Amino acid sequence: xxxxxxxxxxxxxxxxxxxxxxxxxxxxxxxxxxxxxxxxxxxxxxxxxxxxxxxxxxxxxxxxxxxxxxxxxxxxxxxxxxxxxxxxxxxxxxxxxxxxxxxxxxxxxxxxxxxxxxxxxxxxxxxxxxxxxxxxxxxxxxxxxxxxxxxxxxxxxxxxxxxxxxxxxxxxxxxxxxxxxxxxxxxxxxxxxxxxxxxxxxxxxxxxxxxxxxxxxxxxxxxxxxxxxxxxxxxxxxxxxxxxxxxxxxxxxxxxxxxxxxxxxxxxxxxxxxxxxxxxxxxxxxxxxxxxxxxxxxxxxxxxxxxxxxxxxxxxxxxxxxxxxxxxx
Amino acid sequence: xxxxxxxxxxxxxxxxxxxxxxxxxxxxxxxxxxxxxxxxxxxxxxxxxxxxxxxxxxxxxxxxxxxxxxxxxxxxxxxxxxxxxxxxxxxxxxxxxxxxxxxxxxxxxxxxxxxxxxxxxxxxxxxxxxxxxxxxxxxxxxxxxxxxxxxxxxxxxxxxxxxxxxxxxxxxxxxxxxxxxxxxxxxxxxxxxxxxxxxxxxxxxxxxxxxxxxxxxxxxxxxxxxxxxxxxxxxxxxxxxxxxxxxxxxxxxxxxxxxxxxxxxxxxxxxxxxxxxxxxxxxxxxxx
Numbered sequence: 001x002x003x004x005x006x007x008x009x010x011x012x013x014x015x016x017x018x019x020x021x022x023x024x025x026x027x028x029x030x031x032x033x034x035x036x037x038x039x040x041x042x043x044x045x046x047x048x049x050x051x052x053x054x055x056x057x058x059x060x061x062x063x064x065x066x067x068x069x070x071x072x073x074x075x076x077x078x079x080x081x082x083x084x085x086x087x088x089x090x091x092x093x094x095x096x097x098x099x100x101x102x103x104x105x106x107x108x109x110x111x112x113x114x115x116x117x118x119x120x121x122x123x124x125x126x127x128x129x130x131x132x133x134x135x136x137x138x139x140x141x142x143x144x145x146x147x148x149x150x151x152x153x154x155x156x157x158x159x160x161x162x163x164x165x166x167x168x169x170x171x172x173x174x175x176x177x178x179x180x181x182x183x184x185x186x187x188x189x190x191x192x193x194x195x196x197x198x199x200x201x202x203x204x205x206x207x208x209x210x211x212x213x214x215x216x217x218x219x220x221x222x223x224x225x226x227x228x229x230x231x232x233x234x235x236x237x238x239x240x241x242x243x244x245x246x247x248x249x250x251x252x253x254x255x256x257x258x259x260x261x262x263x264x265x266x267x268x269x270x271x272x273x274x275x276x277x278x279x280x281x282x283x284x285x286x287x288x289x290x291x292x293x294x295x296x297x298x299x300x301x302x303x304x305x306x307x308x309x310x311x312x313x314x315x316x317x318x319x320x321x322x323x324x325x326x327x328x329x
Numbered sequence: 330x331x332x333x334x335x336x337x338x339x340x341x342x343x344x345x346x347x348x349x350x351x352x353x354x355x356x357x358x359x360x361x362x363x364x365x366x367x368x369x370x371x372x373x374x375x376x377x378x379x380x381x382x383x384x385x386x387x388x389x390x391x392x393x394x395x396x397x398x399x400x401x402x403x404x405x406x407x408x409x410x411x412x413x414x415x416x417x418x419x420x421x422x423x424x425x426x427x428x429x430x431x432x433x434x435x436x437x438x439x440x441x442x443x444x445x446x447x448x449x450x451x452x453x454x455x456x457x458x459x460x461x462x463x464x465x466x467x468x469x470x471x472x473x474x475x476x477x478x479x480x481x482x483x484x485x486x487x488x489x490x491x492x493x494x495x496x497x498x499x500x501x502x503x504x505x506x507x508x509x510x511x512x513x514x515x516x517x518x519x520x521x522x523x524x525x526x527x528x529x530x531x532x533x534x535x536x537x538x539x540x541x542x543x544x545x546x547x548x549x550x551x552x553x554x555x556x557x558x559x560x561x562x563x564x565x566x567x568x569x570x571x572x573x574x575x576x577x578x579x580x581x582x583x584x585x586x587x588x589x590x591x592x593x594x595x596x597x598x599x600x601x602x603x604x605x606x607x608x609x610x611x612x613x614x615x616x617x
Contacts, residue, residue, distance in 0.1 A: 054423070054426070101606050104606065104609045105605060105609055106609075107422075108357070108363050108557075108561070109561055109605065109609065109610075111363075112554075112557040112558070112561055113561075113602070113605055115554060115557070116554070116558065116598050116601055116602055117602065119554065119594070119598050120595065120598050120599065120602065123592055123594065123595040123598070124595070127591075127592060127595075235550055239430075239434065242427070242430060243434075246427045246430070246431075250423070278441065278442060279437075279438035279441045279442055280438070280442065282434055282435075282437075282438040283434075283435050283438045283439055283442070285431075285434065286431045286432065286433070286434035286435030286436075286438065287431070287435055288431075289427065289428075289430065289431030289434070290412065290428055290431040290432060290435070293416055293424055293427050293428040293431065294412065294415050294416065294428070297416070297419045297421060297424045
């Protein structure tokens with residue numbers, strides 16, 4: 001790792017450690033929300049940006065992760081913090097189970113297929129009485145947690161999840177699997193012809209993104225201590241993820257970070273500071289998305305990268321030097 | 330008898346569902362653009378119809394279909410000329426998809442700010458409540474009319490595309506937009522009229538929706554999902570497949586409602602999912 005990377009990591013750790021001493025609970029909650037959204041956007045981008053699978057149904061994993069955490073922690077008296085990774089793992093298993101079915105569908109078929117899957121899960125959950133049906137459930141296992149430090153600890157968990165998401169995608173893209181995924185993204189036919197298993201690459205990205213969304217979704221609703229089918233399986237989760245990824249720059253690691261910053265700056269700017277209530281911030285974001293698509297179809301970071309050549313998370317590889325000299329000797 | 334009535338009503342509802350998918354199928358079939366703002370345009374037409382009807386209470390609401398559809402044609406033409414063509418030009422299918430996604434969010438939330446979130450409906454008067462007895466079945470006059478309108482729309486589009494000069498140009502452009510330039514066709518202009526026509530069909534669907542049920546600015550997402558299901562169930566780009574797909578979904582939904590009163594859509598979704606798994610290219614799609 002380069003010194004700059006270590007410095008950035010140290011800076012992040014310091015910031016995260018110091019934040020609870022400086023900020024009140026409201027700010028920490030907003031911080032958690034931002035960081036978890038960033039993690040989800042990274043996961044959506046991993047799938048759409050690197051393997052070309054545009055999912056309209058990732059809210060399924062967010063909702064399933066949240067419900068699993070709520071149900072199991074209450075039923076078996078397990079501390080909810082311990083269950084967040086289990087919620088992610090359960091979503092990964094769910095994704096692995098439905099992948100063979102969904103991967104038979106291509107392009108728009110896949111996008112709509114997974115959306116319908118999410119709707120099915122949504123209706124089933126809202127019909128299940130043990131899960132509170134349409135009215136949802138409260139986090140009853142809150143009796144197991146220390147309410148004094150709950151907000152702070154949730155914030156720290158969120159910072160860890162965001163770090164794992166960004167660092168994980170970066171590490172993945174530098175690995176053999178990631179190289180294969182980028183090759184599939186750029187040219188599926190060419191990638192297949194050099195022996196890359198497209199199906200396996202997509203499968204890995206799908207399972208990882210489900211894990212991440214389940215983990216982040218469970219943590220998000222744990223923080224709010226209440227989940228309903230309407231909120232957990234809200235299609236607006238995907239709307240937000242798409243926005244962030246599109247505006248920031250699809251298929252880049254920097255893009256979702258930039259997009260998340262812009263998303264929350266617009267939302268908070270409109271509602272909290274400018275006092276413009278309701279949906280106007282969404283109108284503004286829609287307009288931003290339209291303009292970005294017309295002016296810079298690869299998103300803001302894509303534009304920066306093309307025009308300035310900046311790289312935040314280098315994933316470029318130096319090919320081995322061609323054997324010109326001494327090759328014949 | 331009860332069951333037959335449910336199935337017949339499902340078929341009638343399916344006509345409207347098919348119409349939801351028609352505009353989406355046309356746009357995708359011709360220019361490979363997935364229009365994510367499709368649902369919002371359905372709802373927008375519903376609001377337009379409701380407003381016009383409120384201004385002139387004496388006129389039968391169904392007559393407003395025509396001006397709304399003409400206006401929608403203009404909106405679609407302008408939308409394509411000003412925005413979507415630029416996105417199509419990038420060659421990446423994701424760009425127009427994401428552009429229409431932004432548009433959907435803008436439209437939906439502008440409607441929320443303009444009309445509020447209270448459910449509205451267009452009162453069609455006596456006509457929407459009337460029914461006729463057919464072979465001992467009680468059938469609503471309005472659903473029957475809606476199905477007839479949908480069938481006419483499908484026929485008209487099929488005729489336009491296969492029997493007219495304009496249809497030949499559209500099909501040629503869809504096949505290869507570079508080659509048609511050599512014949513003096515400007516693909517962008519073809520796309521403009523196609524988008525205009527698609528939104529006109531969509532507007533008709535929106536008006537029929539407003540006459541049938543209440544709606545809010547958020548209804549668009551649900552309609553988009555139905556439209557998608559219809560189009561994909563039928564096989565992308567196949568109009569008759571879409572019509573059949575709409576019927577299948579309509580029947581599944583009403584039968585589902587009969588068995589399980591609060592989860593009709595669940596059975597439509599399940600049907601969609603099962604068909605798609607068995608036939609990944611849809612009902613009318615050719616096998617791969």
